[in-house]
Amino acid sequence: MASTVKNVRSTFELSGRNYIVTGGAQGIGFTISRAICEMGGNVAIWDIQDKPVDDKEFNTWATEFGSKTLFVQTDVTKKESLEAAFKKTLDVFKTVDGCVPSAGIAIDKPFIDQTWDEFNRIQEINVRGTFFAVQMVARHLIEQKKPGSILLIASQSAHIALPGYRMAAYNTSKGGVMMLAKVLGVELAPHGIRVNTISPGFVDSDQTRNIREAKPSKREGEQMWLAPPNQRLSKQSDLTGAAIYFLSDASIHTTSADIAITGGLHAGTIDGLISYEK
Numbered sequence: 314m315a316s317t318v319k320n321v322r323s324t325f326e327l328s329g330r331n332y333i334v335t336g337g338a339q340g341i342g343f344t345i346s347r348a349i350c351e352m353g354g355n356v357a358i359w360d361i362q363d364k365p366v367d368d369k370e371f372n373t374w375a376t377e378f379g380s381k382t383l384f385v386q387t388d389v390t391k392k393e394s395l396e397a398a399f400k401k402t403l404d405v406f407k408t409v410d411g412c413v414p415s416a417g418i419a420i421d422k423p424f425i426d427q428t429w430d431e432f433n434r435i436q437e438i439n440v441r442g443t444f445f446a447v448q449m450v451a452r453h454l455i456e457q458k459k460p461g462s463i464l465l466i467a468s469q470s471a472h473i474a475l476p477g478y479r480m481a482a483y484n485t486s487k488g489g490v491m492m493l494a495k496v497l498g499v500e501l502a503p504h505g506i507r508v509n510t511i512s513p514g515f516v517d518s519d520q521t522r523n524i525r526e527a528k529p530s531k532r533e534g535e536q537m538w539l540a541p542p543n544q545r546l547s548k549q550s551d552l553t554g555a556a557i558y559f560l561s562d563a564s565i566h567t568t569s570a571d572i573a574i575t576g577g578l579h580a581g582t583i584d585g586l587i588s589y590e591k
């Protein structure tokens with residue numbers, strides 16, 4: 314058989330492609346948004362906040378990377394808000410090629426104390442907000458007869474109980490997100506739409522900082538970098554390689570897949586066994 318060699322570098326390019334990132338005003342969504350622009354793409358950030366937390370950095374992407382950028386204040390728990398954001402995005406971009414729903418919240422609290430309201434809030438942002446943002450993008454891609462790539466943000470919490478943390482409602486939501494990607498990868502494959510997840514470990518962000526700082530003991534909070542076999546707290550930028558891989562044609566034959574970026578914690582922990590300070 315003749316060889317089918319092909320250069321790999323260009324397959325990671327996102328030039329001219331448009332993506333929606335929910336929850337991108339800060340944190341992981343913001344960092345992935347920047348990476349999309351760096352790789353030539355355009356990005357519409359939808360977030361409940363009224364502007365990116367680092368507005369100055371956001372405003373450099375157009376000149377630094379030649380990207381089109383858009384920020385739309387959006388509440389992913391509200392149907393009308395999601396629909397208005399999508400309309401605004403299409404007004405500017407005309408088409409979209411994929412999305413990264415990153416809006417999410419977490420609560421660290423014993424299972425027996427978690428309330429109906431806390432459970433509902435987590436599911437409506439993490440699961441329902443993701444589900445319907447993806448549905449809008451998938452409908453659009455199917456109508457346009459365009460291929461696309463959708464990247465969901467699951468978590469190590471979709472794989473394991475976290476050492477030192479009690480997050481049953483959050484684990485439930487991220488298990489749901491991971492399964493959603495798996496099933497949509499199959500259902501949407503005939504339309505050329507791929508759906509994958511990354512499962513981040515403990516990543517430095519407001520989410521983890523708030524949870525860590527609310528701990529009764531410093532030692533419990535420190536599990537975030539003591540427990541993973543790599544013994545470090547993940548940076549947001551640790552996720553961008555996998556995110557670009559999944560969004561781009563580099564992963565053209567990859568769907569319903571997950572990459573765990575946990576410093577090894579999804580596989581277990583030996584040195585990180587927790588001891589509680591009395």
Ligand SMILES: NC(=O)c1ccc[n+]([C@@H]2O[C@H](COP(=O)([O-])OP(=O)(O)OC[C@H]3O[C@@H](n4cnc5c(N)ncnc54)[C@H](O)[C@@H]3O)[C@@H](O)[C@H]2O)c1
Pocket residue numbers: 335336337338339340341342359360361362387388389390414415416417418419438439466467468469512513514515516517518519520521
């Ligand atoms: N930080 C971690 O260790 C970690 C690990 C695994 C997965 N994740 C997931 O990654 C995603 C991003 O988390 P992060 O750490 O960057 O957190 P973050 O708190 O820094 O960012 C979350 C963003 O979501 C936005 N948001 C919240 N509610 C919203 C709503 N109703 N509508 C629109 N936007 C809303 C917030 O304004 C914020 O900008 C979340 O889904 C989170 O569960 C985080």
